[in-house]
Amino acid sequence: MTTAPDAATDTPPNFVREIIVADQQTGKHDGRVVTRFPPEPNGYLHIGHAKSICLNFGSAQEFGGRCHLRFDDTNPATEELEYVQSIQADVRWLGFDWGEHLYFASDYFERLHGHAVELIEAGKAYVCSLSADEIKEYRGNFYKPGTDSPYRNRSVEENLDLFARMRAGEFADGAHVLRAKIDMASSNINMRDPPIYRIKKATHHRTGDKWCIYPMYDFAHSLSDAIEGITHSLCTLEFEDHRPLYDWCVDNVSVPSKPRQIEFAKLNFTYILLSKRRLLQLVQQRVVDGWDDPRMPTLSGMRRRGYTAEAIRGVCERVGVSKHNSTIDISLLEHAVREHLNATSPRVMGVLDPLKLVLTNWPEGQVEWIEAPYFADDASRGARKVPLGRELYIEREDFKEVMVKGWHRLSPGTEVRLRHVGIIKCEEVVKDAAGELALLRCTLDMETRGGSAPGRKVKGTIHWLSAAHALPIEARLYDRLFLKENPGDVPEGGHFIDNMNPQALQVVRGAFVEPSLAGAAPGTRVQFERLAYFCVDPDSSKDLLVVNRTISLRDSWAKEEGKPAGKPAGKG
RNA sequence: UGGGGCGUCGGCAAGUGGUAAGCCAGCGGGUUUUGAUUCCGCCUACCGCAGGUUCGAAUCCUGCCGCCCCAACCA
Numbered sequence: 001m002t003t004a005p006d007a008a009t010d011t012p013p014n015f016v017r018e019i020i021v022a023d024q025q026t027g028k029h030d031g032r033v034v035t036r037f038p039p040e041p042n043g044y045l046h047i048g049h050a051k052s053i054c055l056n057f058g059s060a061q062e063f064g065g066r067c068h069l070r071f072d073d074t075n076p077a078t079e080e081l082e083y084v085q086s087i088q089a090d091v092r093w094l095g096f097d098w099g100e101h102l103y104f105a106s107d108y109f110e111r112l113h114g115h116a117v118e119l120i121e122a123g124k125a126y127v128c129s130l131s132a133d134e135i136k137e138y139r140g141n142f143y144k145p146g147t148d149s150p151y152r153n154r155s156v157e158e159n160l161d162l163f164a165r166m167r168a169g170e171f172a173d174g175a176h177v178l179r180a181k182i183d184m185a186s187s188n189i190n191m192r193d194p195p196i197y198r199i200k201k202a203t204h205h206r207t208g209d210k211w212c213i214y215p216m217y218d219f220a221h222s223l224s225d226a227i228e229g230i231t232h233s234l235c236t237l238e239f240e241d242h243r244p245l246y247d248w249c250v251d252n253v254s255v256p257s258k259p260r261q262i263e264f265a266k267l268n269f270t271y272i273l274l275s276k277r278r279l280l281q282l283v284q285q286r287v288v289d290g291w292d293d294p295r296m297p298t299l300s301g302m303r304r305r306g307y308t309a310e311a312i313r314g315v316c317e318r319v320g321v322s323k324h325n326s327t328i329d330i331s332l333l334e335h336a337v338r339e340h341l342n343a344t345s346p347r348v349m350g351v352l353d354p355l356k357l358v359l360t361n362w363p364e365g366q367v368e369w370i371e372a373p374y375f376a377d378d379a380s381r382g383a384r385k386v387p388l389g390r391e392l393y394i395e396r397e398d399f400k401e402v403m404v405k406g407w408h409r410l411s412p413g414t415e416v417r418l419r420h421v422g423i424i425k426c427e428e429v430v431k432d433a434a435g436e437l438a439l440l441r442c443t444l445d446m447e448t449r450g451g452s453a454p455g456r457k458v459k460g461t462i463h464w465l466s467a468a469h470a471l472p473i474e475a476r477l478y479d480r481l482f483l484k485e486n487p488g489d490v491p492e493g494g495h496f497i498d499n500m501n502p503q504a505l506q507v508v509r510g511a512f513v514e515p516s517l518a519g520a521a522p523g524t525r526v527q528f529e530r531l532a533y534f535c536v537d538p539d540s541s542k543d544l545l546v547v548n549r550t551i552s553l554r555d556s557w558a559k560e561e562g563k564p565a566g567k568p569a570g571k572g
Numbered sequence: 573u574g575g576g577g578c579g580u581c582g583g584c585a586a587g588u589g590g591u592a593a594g595c596c597a598g599c600g601g602g603u604u605u606u607g608a609u610u611c612c613g614c615c616u617a618c619c620g621c622a623g624g625u626u627c628g629a630a631u632c633c634u635g636c637c638g639c640c641c642c643a644a645c646c647a
């Protein structure tokens with residue numbers, strides 16, 4: 001009994017992999033592994049889908065199989081071409097490739113229809129003319145078995161005729177439905193003669209008006225899997241009750257293979273909402289700026305925000321695959337994002353809230369271009385030149401007029417290091433007429449140029465910009481979209497939108513970045529040293545760079561400062 | 573009054589009869605020209621509860637308890 005793949009891929013073992021390994025060992029499906037990712041094109045993909053994508057494509061990859069991308073487009077009322085395009089882009093961005101295997105359930109409409117006829121001919125399906133309400137009534141409930149439809153015993157001929165006329169468009173929506181004849185007394189309500197075809201006179205985004213009857217999920221999905229030779233059909237937990245019906249469909253129709261449905265728990269995160277219905281509301285009510293708003297948990301939103309595919313794949317891997325309904329701590333996602341960005345983002349300097357600082361002993365008009373490496377620990381990864389002049393901007397937050405214990409940035413009379421430059425001392429604090437802090441006058445210790453000097457030690461290093469060269473930017477600071485750990489937890493009479501974080505987006509104008517970023521392409525990711533990771537937004541123009549804060553750096557000082565006092569403050 | 577799942581550290585999650593991995597979070601410390609990164613420690617879980625089988629059980633059996641899903645002509 002060996003589960004060798006684990007060690008090789010460094011991914012934790014899980015029950016799905018175990019099943020596949022066991023199937024390969026027993027020679028089931030001749031050892032082939034064919035999976036599929038089957039989205040309905042009725043919305044954008046979000047991070048919850050990422051788990052399914054990684055599982056399906058990942059399993060196929062791992063076992064030398066293939067994974068199909070199949071659109072489950074059987075409900076023309078909710079589906080759109082825009083979604084089929086965005087879904088493909090997102091799956092590709094995540095790093096997966098379906099090769100030739102792009103399919104649509106709608107491509108099987110003719111064939112599925114044939115299988116429906118096959119069922120009718122075998123006496124295993126019938127046209128039911130009860131209304132939706134009546135069908136519901138006849139279905140019974142959890143405790144009461146259903147009762148047979150009065151149309152259950154229509155003759156094969158009549159069923160065939162009726163079904164043909166349904167297809168021909170002779171009847172209005174809802175007039176008839178084709179039902180599988182299974183067992184109205186089953187303890188599993190899905191088996192109580194489930195409808196498998198309904199009349200829906202709607203234009204389909206691919207088949208247009210060719211059809212006015214459409215197959216239902218259970219029938220279309222199971223047979224599509226079988227038609228494609230899917231071996232392992234991975235879906236989420238809520239479909240467990242559907243498995244008997246899935247198997248019934250495959251077993252009662254002449255399809256070339258017998259796939260196995262396996263259910264796993266879907267992904268959930270604290271502070272994130274992954275309900276398609278609700279995400280759609282956010283978009284439609286314009287609470288956000290679209291599906292790709294960087295505050296959205298959609299793959300397109302996260303991409304625009306600066307999250308990387310590697311990070312998202314990484315979380316999916318760490319999270320594992322099980323049958324528990326679980327909610328992952330959002331910090332795991334944040335960790336994965338920081339981890340990858342830390343390893344890949346060039347460091348540059350940007351100032352979000354500028355405070356002017358004058359180096360009084362720096363000659364007026366003199367500019368020095370300092371060579372600064374993009375990665376402090378690896379010079380081979382490149383460098384850029386940063387201009388240094390007499391007038392600088394530093395982060396307002398890095399100056400405190402009144403010292404506090406533990407503070408090691410700038411204060412009147414204290415020293416701090418200017419990154420890549422040397423040690424400066426704050427000699428004078430200048431205020432404006434209104435008494436507001438206007439600028440700092442400092443001196444640069446020329447003995448410490450470069451940043452260090454024997455015997456000199458300063459605890460703080462701050463970032464800065466040459467005022468004359470600083471590039472104006474618009475910084476969009478993003479934060480969690482919801483304040484509640486479970487955004488879907490809404491009090492009586494409340495709305496989930498009430499749980500939103502009004503500060504989830506703060507637009508900062510009047511921020512600056514070093515000139516090396518001039519003309520940076522949208523999608524460029526960098527770290528603003530000591531602040532956060534940023535990503536250049538497509539809204540940027542030649543006049544104004546727009547950057548999105550992907551995620552802030554961890555900040556143990558802020559945490560320290562925010563701590564409640566250990567003991568009552570001393571008096572006096 | 574039904575059926576289907578699931579219960580292992582704060583959050584995930586390994587473990588499949590031999591005496592509880594790992595990750596995230598949290599806490600403490602070292603290094604550091606990012607209070608970042610990194611490194612080193614700590615986080616002492618009686619495995620939902622109660623019985624039973626066994627030399628030995630998180631792992632097997634029984635009974636409870638708790639949580640999730642299911643009664644669309646949605647997927």
